[in-house]
Amino acid sequence: MAKLALENVRKIYKNGYEAVHNFSLEIEEGEFLILVGPSGCGKSTLLRMIAGLEDITSGELWMDGEIGNYKEPGERNLAMVFQNYALYPNMSVYDNIAFSLSVRKKDKEEIDRKVHETAKLLGIEQLLDRRPGELSGGQKQRVAIGNAIIRNPRALLMDEPLSNLDAKLRTQMRVELAALQHKMKTTTIYVTHDQTEAMTLGSRIVVMKEGEMQQVDTPANLYDAPANKFVAGFIGTPSMNFFEAQAVREEEGVLLLVGEHRIRLSGEDAARLRAHGADKVWLGIRPEDIAVSAPQEGRQTERRPGWKEGLLADGNYLEVLITDIELLGAEKLLIFLLYGKKYVAKVPAETQVKTGEQRRLYLNMAAAHLFDCATEKRI
Amino acid sequence: MDIQLEPQAAGRMSGEELKKLHERMKKREKSRRLRKLGARFGVNLIVSVLVILPLLYALSIAFMPSGELFSMEMNLLPKAPTVDNFVQAFAKIPLFRFILNSFLVAGCITIGQIISCSLAAFALSFLDFKGKNVIFMLIMATMMVPGEATIISNYLTVSGWGWLNTYKVLIIPYMTSAMGIFLFRQFYLTFPKSLYEAAKIDGCPNLVFIIKILIPLTKSAIGAMAVYTFINAYNMYMWPLLVTGTEEMRTVQIGISMLNSVDSQSITMVIAGVVMVILPSLLVFILGQKQLIRGMFSGAVKG
Numbered sequence: 001m002a003k004l005a006l007e008n009v010r011k012i013y014k015n016g017y018e019a020v021h022n023f024s025l026e027i028e029e030g031e032f033l034i035l036v037g038p039s040g041c042g043k044s045t046l047l048r049m050i051a052g053l054e055d056i057t058s059g060e061l062w063m064d065g066e067i068g069n070y071k072e073p074g075e076r077n078l079a080m081v082f083q084n085y086a087l088y089p090n091m092s093v094y095d096n097i098a099f100s101l102s103v104r105k106k107d108k109e110e111i112d113r114k115v116h117e118t119a120k121l122l123g124i125e126q127l128l129d130r131r132p133g134e135l136s137g138g139q140k141q142r143v144a145i146g147n148a149i150i151r152n153p154r155a156l157l158m159d160e161p162l163s164n165l166d167a168k169l170r171t172q173m174r175v176e177l178a179a180l181q182h183k184m185k186t187t188t189i190y191v192t193h194d195q196t197e198a199m200t201l202g203s204r205i206v207v208m209k210e211g212e213m214q215q216v217d218t219p220a221n222l223y224d225a226p227a228n229k230f231v232a233g234f235i236g237t238p239s240m241n242f243f244e245a246q247a248v249r250e251e252e253g254v255l256l257l258v259g260e261h262r263i264r265l266s267g268e269d270a271a272r273l274r275a276h277g278a279d280k281v282w283l284g285i286r287p288e289d290i291a292v293s294a295p296q297e298g299r300q301t302e303r304r305p306g307w308k309e310g311l312l313a314d315g316n317y318l319e320v321l322i323t324d325i326e327l328l329g330a331e332k333l334l335i336f337l338l339y340g341k342k343y344v345a346k347v348p349a350e351t352q353v354k355t356g357e358q359r360r361l362y363l364n365m366a367a368a369h370l371f372d373c374a375t376e377k378r379i
Numbered sequence: 380m381d382i383q384l385e386p387q388a389a390g391r392m393s394g395e396e397l398k399k400l401h402e403r404m405k406k407r408e409k410s411r412r413l414r415k416l417g418a419r420f421g422v423n424l425i426v427s428v429l430v431i432l433p434l435l436y437a438l439s440i441a442f443m444p445s446g447e448l449f450s451m452e453m454n455l456l457p458k459a460p461t462v463d464n465f466v467q468a469f470a471k472i473p474l475f476r477f478i479l480n481s482f483l484v485a486g487c488i489t490i491g492q493i494i495s496c497s498l499a500a501f502a503l504s505f506l507d508f509k510g511k512n513v514i515f516m517l518i519m520a521t522m523m524v525p526g527e528a529t530i531i532s533n534y535l536t537v538s539g540w541g542w543l544n545t546y547k548v549l550i551i552p553y554m555t556s557a558m559g560i561f562l563f564r565q566f567y568l569t570f571p572k573s574l575y576e577a578a579k580i581d582g583c584p585n586l587v588f589i590i591k592i593l594i595p596l597t598k599s600a601i602g603a604m605a606v607y608t609f610i611n612a613y614n615m616y617m618w619p620l621l622v623t624g625t626e627e628m629r630t631v632q633i634g635i636s637m638l639n640s641v642d643s644q645s646i647t648m649v650i651a652g653v654v655m656v657i658l659p660s661l662l663v664f665i666l667g668q669k670q671l672i673r674g675m676f677s678g679a680v681k682g
Contacts, residue, residue, distance in 0.1 A: 051576075073576075073579040073582075074579060074580065078580060080580045083573075084571065084573055086574050086577035088578075088596075090592065090596055099578075100582060100583075103581060103582055103583045103587055147581070
C-alpha cells in the first residue's frame with residue numbers, strides 16, 4: 001500500500017546552496033530505511049522534503065502512484081518523530097498521543113481506545129495523565145513515538161530520535177525501536193549520523209555525502225563491499241585505514257608498494273586491479289583485519305572468514321611504530337605511525353605491546369579493499 | 380637528608396576541641412550572613428522609600444483639609460483627616476463615568492492589540508512567504524515616526540468620517556502596534572519550531588495551532604503585553620483630548636484635568652481625584668504582575 005519513491009529530487013535553498021542533488025530512491029512497503037551521513041550531508045533535508053516541511057525544488061515525490069510534492073504535510077499521512085521529541089508541553093501525555101486524531105475530529109471513544117492500545121504497546125499506560133515536563137527522556141521518546149504511530153501512518157519518519165538520550169538508554173531504545181518496527185511493519189525512514197544505529201536498525205541503508213547518495217545497500221554489504229572510499233571510511237568503528245599504494249603488475253598477481261613495503265595481491269583482487277588498470281590505489285584495511293603476529297597453524301585465530309589465508313600470504317606486513325594504546329575492555333586499539341600518518345589496529349586485549357615499540361603488523365589481505373586514487377571508487 | 384615525620388600530626392584533636400571549633404566557625408558564618416542581609420535590607424528600604432514617598436504624600440494630601448496644606452508648618456500627615464476632597468471631586472466631575480470610559484477603551488485596545496499583534500507576529504515568525512522581511516522592516520519603521528507627527532492627519536481622517544466623540548475613534552486607531560508585533564515576534568522566535576512542524580504533520584491547521592498550543596505556551600508574553608498595553612492605553616492623553624469633546628466620552632486622564640480649572644482651584648481635591656485615578660491602574664499592574672511572573676517561570680524551565 002505505502003510505497004514511496006523519490007525521483008531526481010533536488011533541493012536548492014534560497015541562498016543558492018544545493019543541499020540535495022538528483023536523489024532517486026524507491027522505498028518498499030514495511031522497510032526500515034536508514035539515511036546516514038555526516039552532518040550537513042542533506043539527510044535531514046531529504047526527510048523534511050518527504051514530510052512536506054521543505055519544498056522540493058525539482059523532481060518528484062511519489063506516494064502510492066500519486067505525486068506528493070504539492071500536498072500539505074497534514075495530507076500526506078506521514079508521521080514524524082523529532083530529535084527534541086516535539087511534545088506539546090501544555091497537554092497531558094494522553095492528549096499528546098491523541099492530538100493528531102483529535103484535530104481530525106475523530107470519534108471520542110475510538111480515540112480513547114486507540115490511545116490506550118498505543119500506550120500499552122509502548123508501556124506508558126501509567127503515564128497518560130502526566131505532563132511531558134514530568135517525564136524522563138526515554139519516556140518522552142515513547143510518547144513521541146506513540147503520537148506518531150497512533151494513526152497508522154503511511155510511513156514513519158524519524159529525525160535522529162535517539163540522539164538526545166544518554167548512551168545506555170539509547171542502546172535500549174534502539175532495540176525496542178527495532179522490535180516495534182518488526183511488530184508494526186510500518187515503513188520507516190530513519191535519519192541518523194550514528195553509523196552504529198544505522199547498522200543495527202536498518203534493513204537498507206542509504207549513505208549520503210554532500211547531498212549525494214553514495215551507496216544504498218544492506219548493512220552487511222555496506223561493510224563488506226563499500227562502493228567507494230567515503231562509504232568504506234564512514235561505516236565501521238574505528239574507521240578503515242587507507243594506505244596510499246603503488247600498483248606494480250607482475251606475472252602472477254600484483255605487487256602493492258606502500259612506501260618500502262611490498263604487499264602481494266593475488267586471486268580475484270589482483271585480477272580486478274589488472275583489469276582496472278589504475279597505478280595509484282588506496283589500500284583499505286579495517287582495524288580488525290590487522291594483527292600483531294602471523295597466525296600459527298593449529299591456533300584458533302580466525303576472527304573473520306579468510307583471515308588465516310589472508311594473513312598467511314607472504315609479505316603482507318608493515319613495519320610500524322606504535323604511538324598509543326587504548327584499552328577498550330576485550331580489545332585494544334593500537335594507534336600506529338607509518339610514513340608520518342596515523343592508523344589504527346584493533347587487537348585482542350591480551351596482546352603484548354608497548355607504546356614506542358617498533359612492530360610488525362600483519363594485514364589480512366583477503367579482507368582488503370582497493371580504491372582508485374583518482375575516482376575513489378572501489379576496484 | 381631524612382625528614383622526620385611527627386607522629387602527632389596537626390589536625391588531631393579531641394572530640395571536645397573539634398566540637399568547639401565547629402561552633403565557633405558556625406557562629407562566625409552566621410553573623411557574616413546576618414550583616415549581609417541587614418545591608419541589603421537597608422539599601423532596599425532606602426530606595427523604595429524614595430520611590431514611594433511622593434505617592435504616599437499624595438495619598439496623605441488627599442485626606443487633608445485644604446487649610447492644612449497651605450500652612451507654614453510641615454504637614455506630612457493630615458491632622459484632621461477628611462474625605463471631603465473625594466466627595467467634592469465626585470460632585471464636580473462624573474469621575475465614575477470617566478473611569479468606566481477609560482476601562483472600556485483600554486480594555487478593548489488591549490484585547491484588540493493582543494489578537495492583531497499575535498496573529499501578525501505568528502505570520503512573521505512561523506510562515507514563509509515572499510517579502511516577509513520587507514514587511515517586518517516596514518512595521519519596525521513605523522516605530523520611528525512619533526505619534527505627534529501623524530496626529531493632525533489622523534484627526535482630519537476621523538473627523539471626515541464623522542467619528543468624533545465616539546468610542547470607536549478612541550479604540551480603532553490603536554487596535555494594533557508595531558511594538559506589540561515586535562514583542563510577540565521576538566518571543567515566537569524562541570518558540571521551538573519543531574512543535575509547529577509536528578503540529579503541521581499531525582494535520583493541525585494554523586488557527587488550531589495558535590489557539591491550542593501557541594497561546595497556552597506564550598501566556599507570559601501575552602500577560603506582559605496586556606499589562607503594558609492596558610497601562611499605556613489608560614494613560615493616553617493627547618488623542619482623547621483631540622477627538623472627544625463631550626462629557627460622556629471623556630476618558631479619565633482628560634477628566635481629571637477638568638478639576639484643575641481656574642475658577643475653583645483646590646489642590647487637595649485635584650490630588651484626591653488623581654489618587655482615585657491611580658488606583659485602578661495600580662491594581663491592574665499588581666494583578667498582572669502576578670500572572671506575569673507565573674507565566675515567566677513556567678516558560679523558563681524547560682519541560
